[in-house]
Amino acid sequence: MFDTNRLRGPFYGLPDAGFASTLDCASLTATREAIAIHMKVIDRKFYAIHALSNWSAPINRLPDETLVEIFTLANPKPQRVSALQFPPTRATDPPLIGSHCWASLMLVCRHWNALIVGNARLWHAIDVTMRSAYHLLFACRYGSRYGAALELAFQVPKAVRILPEFDFLPPLVSKLLLPRMECKFLRHAFVALDQPWPKLEELTVLSKCRLPALHSPTPNIDLSMERFPMLSVLCLSGIAVSWDAGLLSRLSRLELVDCAHVGSPLTLDGFLDVLELCPGLQELRLHNFLSSVPPRRPRRRGRTVSLPVLKDFGLYDELAHVTELINTIHLPEDVRLHVGATIENPDPNDLEGPDRSAYDLKRLLPKNRHQFSIIRCAQTAKIEVRTGMMKLVVTDGDTYLILEIRVKDLPEDAHFMWSAVVPDAIAAVCDMLELTMLRELEIVGNRDYVYLHDHLNYLERFTELEVLRLEGHDEHLEGGAEIANVSEGLTRMMDYDEEEECFFCPELRKLSFARVEWVDSSMDAIRKCLSLRAEHGLFLEELHLELDYPGVTSEDEFQVFKAPFYEELCALVPGGKVTMKRVT
DSSP: OOOOGGOOOOOOSBTTTGGGGOHHHHHHHHHHOOOOEEEEHHHHHHHHHHHHHHHSSSGSOOHHHHHHHHHHHHSSSOOOOTTTTOSSSSOOOOOSSOOOOOHHTTTSHHHHHHHHHTTTTSSEEEOOOOHHHHHHHHHHHHHHHTTTOOOEEEEEEEGGGGGGGGGGGGEEEEEEEEEEEEEHHHHHHHHHHSSTTTTEEEEEEESSSSSOOTTTTSSSOOOOOOTTOOOOEEEEEEOOOOOOOHHHOSSSSSEESSSOOOOOOOOHHEEEEHHOOOOOEEEEEESSSSSTTTSSOOOTTTTTOOTTOOOOEEEEEOOOOOOOHHHHHOTTOOOEEEEEEEEEEOOOOOGGSSOGGGGGGGSOOOGGGSSSHHHOOOOOOEEETTTEEEEEEEEEEEEEEEEEEEEOOOOOTOOOOGGGGHHHHHHOOOOHHHSSSSOEEEEEETTTTTTHHHHHHHHHHHHTTEEEEEEOOOTTTTTTTTHHHHHHHOOOBOHHEEEOOOBBSTTTEEEEEEEOOOOHHEEEEEHHHHHHHHHTOOOSSEEEEEEETOOSSSHHHHHHHHHHHHHHHHHHSSTTTEEEEEEE
């Protein structure tokens, strides 16, 4: 057995065996208290030295206002935008509105902690997650002291469960954004919204439920003037709501996605009656709202409703509802439009039949479509046709026009011949934008049914075209005649000037082919086109070829195949950029 007596003495730290018996309890207590007091004095001196060191640091000698600006720039707001840089037709989850760096910066030193906690500007916008409930406590404490209105964006559905517990929040919040959630979390949101929210100006509630029926168990929101006197922006998805003037007449922005009407039966005239009482609407988006409340009788003949200050209008519904409503509402000429319609699943034979009315994108616009400035001044246009979908995007600076037709409930294994629809989309663009000086045109989709006369249609129509891009479908790389047809079209002459020869698209600077097939005649067609245009002083600045090269299966083989063609193409595009890639 080890002898512990060997550890006793001044060199080992244990006192002698009889040492404790010589001390009484009082002396031990006094000694302990004296040591504690001495440690506090040392701690104060230690913190004072650190405070002096922090104060002498260059960044802490800056004015508080400058330091706050640095904190603000430390974590700027991230931006979530859609792939096409346009507002989506369907509602999306709330964006990030706050900053996540405050908690870590508060732990740097006492000066930074006091500066961040005491500045209401840094706490007015908060992203709420399961771990950020304490952010709410800070925001409420100091936001109420400085009178700052709070903006809350809940990023996860589970975090909504804590909302009813903070019953002191409603008087402080000006913006409340809730994520897309199931009914078990939605109940907590409705409990919180039963309270008065005197400062709330913007509300977003998104449910995963689609098209609740009139007797759906999903609760409907009662957004009365008494409880929401300042409400001006409302975005709902999958929520039962009453279409009444008391709610809508005070809104500047309204978005209803897969929402159903509750209350007395609604007719189209009743829908228009309420809309007529909303002259202050600046943004209006309706997604499958009219189809959930089919009108009991047709509207009065010749009736129109004017929305004079509307800047953004989105409508997505069944084709019959869209065509009727779009010809009923009188829109400003500079409005941004996003109009979509659903059609029934077509028979494959109908896609090649003589009746093309179901695929006419012009039906999604009012009859007097030339009133819109985007129709007269469009700069860019993109046509996209994929299985079950055809879409047109037209832009002019900040103004845009989006038209799309989709098949309703398209089976996942559907493989219809949607290539037959591409000529319809091209014809619609040429008809709608016949008065414009279009600068850029992009066509995405298989062009098995697109022939030379279809290419000539837009090449002759858009004389100011500078950028032309043609891309095939991801799942279908046929269409070897594509390069030959476009090259042939670019060698045609305009017939309106007999004295001077002028090619189609004389301003063309960039030409791109992607996901189409290279055939034996492709190089001959490109060579003939560029050489002939060069004789008249017309040169490309950029030529992009991202093609499928038959028989080329590896990158090494492609480099060998590419070498002779690439050198000649560079000579045909003097001083420009030539890119040759292989579709993988």
